[in-house]
Amino acid sequence: MRSPAWSWDELLLICSRVVDNGWRQLRTYQPATHELADLLRSLPLHGEAAHRIPQFRSATSVSRKSADLITSRPDYQGPATRGGELTRLMAEAFTRQEAEMRQAARAIEAGIGSGELFQIPVQPDEVAEDGTIAHEGRLLARWALFRERNPQLRTRKLAEARRLGLPIQCEVCAFRFGRAYGPLGEGYIEVHHVLPLHISGPRETRLEDLAFLCANCHRMCHASFNGTSWRTPTALRAQMTAHTPPSEAV
Numbered sequence: 605m606r607s608p609a610w611s612w613d614e615l616l617l618i619c620s621r622v623v624d625n626g627w628r629q630l631r632t633y634q635p636a637t638h639e640l641a642d643l644l645r646s647l648p649l650h651g652e653a654a655h656r657i658p659q660f661r662s663a664t665s666v667s668r669k670s671a672d673l674i675t676s677r678p679d680y681q682g683p684a685t686r687g688g689e690l691t692r693l694m695a696e697a698f699t700r701q702e703a704e705m706r707q708a709a710r711a712i713e714a715g716i717g718s719g720e721l722f723q724i725p726v727q728p729d730e731v732a733e734d735g736t737i738a739h740e741g742r743l744l745a746r747w748a749l750f751r752e753r754n755p756q757l758r759t760r761k762l763a764e765a766r767r768l769g770l771p772i773q774c775e776v777c778a779f780r781f782g783r784a785y786g787p788l789g790e791g792y793i794e795v796h797h798v799l800p801l802h803i804s805g806p807r808e809t810r811l812e813d814l815a816f817l818c819a820n821c822h823r824m825c826h827a828s829f830n831g832t833s834w835r836t837p838t839a840l841r842a843q844m845t846a847h848t849p850p851s852e853a854v
C-alpha cells in the first residue's frame with residue numbers, strides 16, 4: 605500500500621518551513637525535518653491504515669516534497685521535479701500571500717500543540733461539495749466551523765442582541781427568517797466568526813467576533829473563490845453591492 609496523496613494542510617505546513625528555511629530544501633540531516641515529519645504523522649487527517657505504512661510521512665518523503673515545492677514556484681528557473689497540481693498551487697499561494705499562509709501554518713501548529721484540534725470531530729462541510737478545501741486548510745476550516753457552532757456562544761450572542769433591542773436578522777442582506785417563514789423561522793439565524801483563525805489566532809471568542817447571517821450569506825462567506833475562503837459580512841456586502849444591476853439597487 606502506498607502512502608496517501610499529500611493533503612493541502614500537509615503541504616501548507618511543509619511549505620511554511622521551506623519559506624522559513626529561505627526556500628531551500630529541508631534535509632534529512634536537519635533535526636527540524638524529523639520534527640516536522642512527526643508533526644505530519646500526528647495530524648488528524650488520514651485513517652489508521654496510512655499510519656501502518658512504514659514510509660508514511662517519513663523525513664525522506666518530507667525532504668523530497670520540500671524540493672517539489674521549491675521547483676513548483678512560479679518564478680523557478682531550474683528543472684522541475686514531479687510535484688503535481690496541489691503542490692504547484694501551494695507554492696503559488698506562498699509566493700503571492702506569504703504572510704497569510706504562514707499565519708495559517710502557525711494556527712494549525714498551535715491547534716496541534718495544544719491538543720485542541722484532536723478533540724474536534726470532522727465537520728461535514730469542512731470540504732466543499734465540489735471537493736475544494738479552504739485556502740487556510742481543512743483543519744482550520746474544521747476548527748472554525750466547530751467554533752462558530754458552539755451552542756453556548758450562540759445563545760449568548762442572541763441574548764445580547766435581544767437585550768440591546770437589535771433585530772435577529774442577517775447582517776449582510778437583512779433577511780429575517782421569521783418574516784419569511786412565519787413561526788417556523790422565528791428566531792432562526794446562523795452565527796459567523798468575523799475573523800478566521802489564521803488571522804485572529806486561536807484565542808477565546810468574544811461576542812463582537814460573531815455576526816448574524818442568513819444561510820445563503822453564510823455559505824457565501826465561507827465559499828472558496830479566487831484563492832480566498834473566508835469573507836467578513838462587510839466584504840460580502842461590498843461584493844453584493846458591486847454585482848447588483850442598477851435597476852435592482854435599492
Ligand SMILES: [Zn+2]
Pocket residue numbers: 774775776777778779817818819820821822
Ligand atoms: Zn443574508
Ligand SMILES: [Zn+2]
Pocket residue numbers: 752795796797822825826
Ligand atoms: Zn461562518
